[in-house]
Amino acid sequence: MAAVSRATLEAAARAAGLACRGAFMPAPDDGVPCLPDGSLPATVVLLGFTGSAQWPVFAASAEARDGAAHPLDRWSRRVIGELAERFAAGAEFPDEGPPWRPFQRWARRAEPVHPSPTGVLIHPQWGLWHAYRGALTFREPVDWPRPASAPSACVSCAGHPCESTCPVGAIRPDGYDAAACAAHVASPAGLDCREGGCLARRACPEGQAHRYVGEQAQFHMRAFLAARQRSD
Ligand code: B12
Incomplete structure (x- = not known):
């Protein structure tokens, strides 16, 4: 399958109620699972929520209303699973474990987030109000710019x-x-x-x-x- 473009992925994620949260080329020590043929994916694209923007899509879903346990995890698996199938990618999820997939480590490779005293990564735009819902792993490289570097807001925060x-x-x-x-x-x-x-x-x-x-x-x-x- 031909390599998918960033624009196509961003549009598909948006339509599904998700934001692309950056991408990175995994190294062997990043803890990214291998593809079925034993090779490391060329690119990992993170998907998630930024502030309240995507919440209404989940809130209107069948999973949010069916009364069964873990509605957001089940919604994420369905929606990201559909994206994975459409783009012939693998799918990884933050609730898979223990052992947990190191999503915060991956996030620091994919976008300018930093550890904060709260344990939640801080983002220059979303602050502490963002989360990761899954990742797509691609055999072929997806062309994605390196994340812009931004200092941690916690460093200059007065009074913490x-x-x-x-x-x-x-x-x-x-x-x-x-x-x-x-x-x-x-x-x-x-x-x-x-x-x-x-x-x-x-x-x-x-x-x-x-x-x-x-x-x-x-x-x-x-x-x-x-x-x-x-x-x-
Ligand atoms: C287990 C877990 C919990 C447990 C235990 C958390 C704990 N702090 O002890 C419980 C249930 C308590 C919990 C609670 C919450 N969690 Co939680 N949790 C997880 C989970 C599933 C696994 C974390 C883990 O152990 N990973 C394994 C390690 C190896 O992965 P790692 O990426 O390398 O993580 C390391 C680094 O990030 C590093 N690190 C993190 N902060 C800092 C700070 C410094 C200074 C340094 C040096 C290192 C460092 O330490 C981590 C552990 O080694 C992750 C999802 C995931 N798969 O990562 C969510 C996750 C970390 N949780 C998340 C959130 C939002 C929360 C809550 C705020 C939920 C809420 N109420 O809204 C609360 C409060 C968390 C808090 N204040 O720490 C988000 C964080 C998103 C973000 N922006 O960073 C995650 C990524 C889930 C998601 N879907 O996005 N959580």
């Missing part, structure tokens, strides 16, 4: 409000305390986090215009608590 806002101090210098976070979010005192989303993430001044609100914010907090309960 994300580190001081969490009511239970779950964002710590030595990392994110998921257990303390989940205990608080599940408690009566965690109502604001459950209803409006993570307070530490909301305190970040970057990408405020793209903050998740309403059902999108609540959906992710419910999914976070459910994931924690499964791992306890």
Whole structure:
């Protein structure tokens, strides 16, 4: 099959309710699974959500309404699976594991994102309000510009409000305390986090215009608590 173009992929992703989140040429130590013939894909294209832009497409889907578990993961698998079939690509998913596919590592290869104290990568446009829904892996190279380099907004951030806002101090210098976070979010005192989303993430001044609100914010907090309960 002839190599697919970036423009074609971006248009197909947009029509499916996804954003192309950049691409990279994997090296052997990037943890990208091999193709069925044992070779490394030439290009990996990441797909995801940027702010609230794609949420309405998922919210209107059958998966969002059928009441079964893991609606967003199931929607991602269907929609990205269809793209993979159409473009004769492989498909990888962030919920596949453990062991987990190292999506944050891949993201740092594909676009100018940086680690933040919250554990969520910070993006120069979307701030902390973005996520990865899957990746397409191509045997043939897809022509994609190298990501523009941009400094981490956390480096010049005054006061690091994300580190001081969490009511239970779950964002710590030595990392994110998921257990303390989940205990608080599940408690009566965690109502604001459950209803409006993570307070530490909301305190970040970057990408405020793209903050998740309403059902999108609540959906992710419910999914976070459910994931924690499964791992306890
Ligand atoms: C397990 C998991 C969780 C667990 C445990 C997370 C934890 N921090 O302990 C739980 C259920 C608690 C969780 C919660 C959430 N998660 Co989570 N999670 C994952 C998952 C499935 C695997 C992560 C993993 O272990 N990967 C394995 C390692 C080897 O992969 P890696 O890419 O190399 O990751 C490393 C680097 O990124 C590096 N790193 C990350 N930050 C920093 C910071 C510094 C300073 C340094 C040096 C390194 C570093 O450390 C990571 C671990 O080694 C990923 C999806 C995925 N497949 O990656 C999502 C993922 C990381 N989660 C995500 C999100 C959004 C969340 C939540 C905010 C969900 C919500 N409520 O909205 C919360 C809060 C997370 C937080 N504050 O850390 C997003 C992050 C998107 C982004 N913009 O970066 C991901 C990528 C899922 C997605 N679909 O996009 N999560």
